[in-house]
Amino acid sequence: MTSSLVQIYDSRVAAGRLRADAAQRALLPALEDIRSALEAPQKKPGLFGLFAKPPEAVRGLYLWGGVGRGKSMLMDLFHETVAVPKRRVHFHAFMQEVQAKIDIARRAKEEDALMPVAKEIAASVRLLCFDEMQITDIADAMIVGRLFDELFKRGVTVVTTSNRPPEDLYKNGLNRQLFLPFIAILNDKLTVREIASETDYRQHRLTGAQVYFSPASKAAHAAMDALWDELTGHDAASRLVLEVKGRQVVIPRFHNGIGRASFWELCGAMLGPGDYLAIAAALKVLMLDDIPQLSASNFNEAKRFVTLIDTLYEAKVRLICSAADVPERLYNEGTGSFEFERTASRLREMQSADWAADRA
Incomplete structure (x- = not known):
């Protein structure tokens, strides 16, 4: 039965x-x-x-x-x-x-x-x-x-x-x-x-939890994997494919509003503001792996990263990430390093336990 x-x-x-x-x-x-x-x-159709x-x-x-x-x-x-x-x-x-x-x-x-x-x-x-x-x-x-x-x-x-x-x-x-x-x-x-539950289980799981891991070491990857398993309930993930103006934007791992991708998958690809808006609309939590040291050598990727963080910040999408260094030392030199100070500040703010708690 x-x-x-x-x-x-x-x-x-x-x-x-x-x-x-x-x-x-x-x-x-x-x-x-x-x-x-x-x-x-179901009733089977008759003669007609x-x-x-x-x-x-x-x-x-x-x-x-x-x-x-x-x-x-x-x-x-x-x-x-x-x-x-x-x-x-x-x-x-x-x-x-x-x-x-x-x-x-x-x-x-x-x-x-x-x-x-x-x-x-x-x-x-x-x-x-x-x-x-x-x-x-x-x-x-x-x-x-x-x-x-x-x-x-x-x-x-x-x-x-x-x-x-x-x-x-x-x-x-x-x-x-x-x-x-x-x-x-x-x-x-x-x-x-x-559903009138007073408990936000996703927020509860993340309250007090570390959500920014640096450096992006083997231990950081293990911690990210453990958080992923906790948030998804160990359930299988699938790919999320978003169509944006005739192009496909892919989140490689997705389950119940939680997405996971690497820095290079989201910032190394030729994505723009519209793509990041679509990602932010589709996710409640983004887990981003392996943010590298940023400089003039990866200027375009750094610009996309800034756009991605701005979009997630405005949409109140929870961010969990592993990075080469703490936010203030991710982008120390080259064109754009001064402007990155705002991004570093947002990365810090997005780590707080109650950040995004008021997302409607």
Whole structure:
């Protein structure tokens, strides 16, 4: 007999993989109901099966709350146990895929470029699990309502997490009145629940923990690995591929909003502000390995590093890193060393235990 989500959760608490939390556990019955409804036998089409309507979408869940409350963990627990065609994807990455497919349909002279995209998605999955639903792009805001309406009509169930309630999505955005029907769709098709846990587990794990390791020695790498295992719960990581203006930006290791890459993967590549903005939007924590000594010899890489740190700082993304030296001695000579003082100051500030605690 298949274990219930409550049973799986309790067993992981007993094994020490999870810390018991009443607010998290209280949400499991709602997810269990969705799981049961999705796995219930579907009616077989009759004589006129070719013209049968797709199965009605099971009412999904919109789970919102502050950073580090366990939203992604609960969704992953649900996703891994549901036995239907499914996909779990970061919302930002999903919308980039959709925009790219719409562009292809437009070039193919499709009368309504969104329809083939919705049909393709609905043909491949019955369940979509989104991490971090947020709308910051006007292009996404203009299509997301119609897209989800078509997906729901085709029997796709949605479970999503967000830091904000539906009413606060795309708040103060351009032409927001055109976005309001999407909020109505979400409230109609998804049950909205807040996870009211007072504990920020990600912040709790990092409180008092060292997050800047220098020099970037074998011991530093071991400490970084230990933090990675702690933050990801020893779960397997995957690559996160972000589409930015037709190019792919890759975070080699990603799990539940936590990304890990080397300095050279993010600053040695030809990336710019738009790429770093996409990374910051997709991550809650970035673990950056092997920041080298900076000087005129790697001036371009140093400039990109400054841009990356500025972007992470403004977006309140938690940074954990290993570096050749302490921030004040990373860039001692050459053009840009004076300007680097601000970056060094930010690197210091980002090490504090309560930094980014107020990220909404």
